[in-house]
Amino acid sequence: MAENIRLTKKDRISVWWRSTFLQGSWNYERMQNGGWTYSMIPAIKKLYTKKEDQIAALKRHMEFFNTHPYLASPVLGVTLALEEERANGAPIDDVAIQGVKVGMMGPLAGVGDPVFWFTVRPILGALGASLALTGSILGPIIFFVAWNIIRMAFMWYTQEFGYKAGSKITEDMSGGLLQDVTKGASILGMFILGSLVNRWVSVKFTPVVSSIKQSKGAYIDWAHLPKGAEGIKTALSQQASGMSLDRVKQTTLQQNLDSLVPGLAALLLTLFCMWLLKKKVSPIVIILGLFVVGVVFHVIHLM
């Protein structure tokens, strides 16, 4: 070849931007193939000048493709490198390119799900949501900005990494790095999920388990407090010293459960849901069921 055609940074940015819409034409037949071809178009236009070469390139990229939408970026990078070599006369056939795509998409999807859907999104989502519950606009803003910075940076740098590493990337991938990332994310994810179950799944039982009349001195004797501000002061100091407000000490079922571990009922409910899901009960049925349970238990004063 007399001239070497190279993809410029501008071309690669264009591919990166288009890959944002990778899943746009997601379909049951070949899944992300349309979006993949759409993403490759700037590169195909640049690399192949002859019409029949362009058509061949478009056709080979309309084949089945499906992976995690963000983890498609390193695959795109490698494919860009391969197409570039091919356009410059290297003997890379359709099978090789398709082989690299299929070979990478499986393992990468296995990384993307635990890292992005099960770890980063629940954590950022919970952080944003807990702020939003207090009415703070910072919640949605932090979630939106942080997520998109992470996503865009990740997609750009992994695409560049794939482009520069080229076909060599398959060797790097077999190394421990991907496994470490997946495992690390899973640990963090499981840890956070544990705390989310405790903090945000709310199951409260209201029945009173016991009512005990307490002996004198264990409760604040409201009838015999000094008058005015002095009385309030005495009452507050008595309460601070551990005296209860009422003569009758009520213990609810919830307090009993919480004295074991706070949030125990939430944990049991979560485990029960996991079991139902494993029994192939649809999450939708469980969700609607829980609403019904909430209403019924409230009506019979259990919750």
Added chain:
Amino acid sequence: MSLNAIQIILVIFVAFLAGMEGILDEFEFHQPLVACTLIGLVTGQLGPCIVLGGSLQMIALGWANIGAAVAPDAALAAVASAIILVLGGQGSKGINSAIALAVPLAVAGLLLTTIVRTLATAIVHIMDREAAKGNFRAIDMWQVIAICMQGVRIAIPAGLILAIGADPVKAMLNAMPAWLTDGLGIGGGMVVAVGYAMVINMMATREMWPFFALGFVIATIPDLTLIALGTIGISLALIYLALSKMGGSASNGAVANTGDPVGDIIDKY
């Protein structure tokens, strides 16, 4: 509360964005936290809508279509509940009812998802034909059409709820007795568990359970914020990864060390 024409257009636009993102999963406009806030912003009911977004986000944290398990459509749930909340005009008080009304709608929305994804199959066949002609512009165009179709998937139900109008929505919300709305609120508190259970089912292995247990117990300390918990979690992950690598070499080293001195002593004798 009734909305004026501009507000209605903006709400439908937000619904359109949420619908697009429901399939793209990139900018996350379809997450309740973002979608509800945007609807609150364009309708001037920012406060209650942010709280709604937060509540619904907690429920939808783990909603993802993985394998056979199909979760309700977060985009439609977010958009529908926010519109119901705004039209109902009850402020933060209406949040529980709005969520409870929106979840069944979100389930119905799954049908639309199936239809759209099937239609998309036809679109990629058109793209095939255009690819055979080398027609770049047409491929681009059909990709954009496919994305818009996803946007319309949420925009139409949003438009329908808006078309029903504020008064019927308000009447329906007011007709709900206190025991029902309170009960739905209690149910909403429990529904959160379903999303978590879906995610845990995907991640749980014997190796990972102790970290779940640690998270659960440590979260009982109310002083720890989510950022503090995240820090502990990241530290645990790094320590575990480092130790599990060292474990191999350290045990080898240990064997060598204990072997050597004893060997030396024996040699001396």
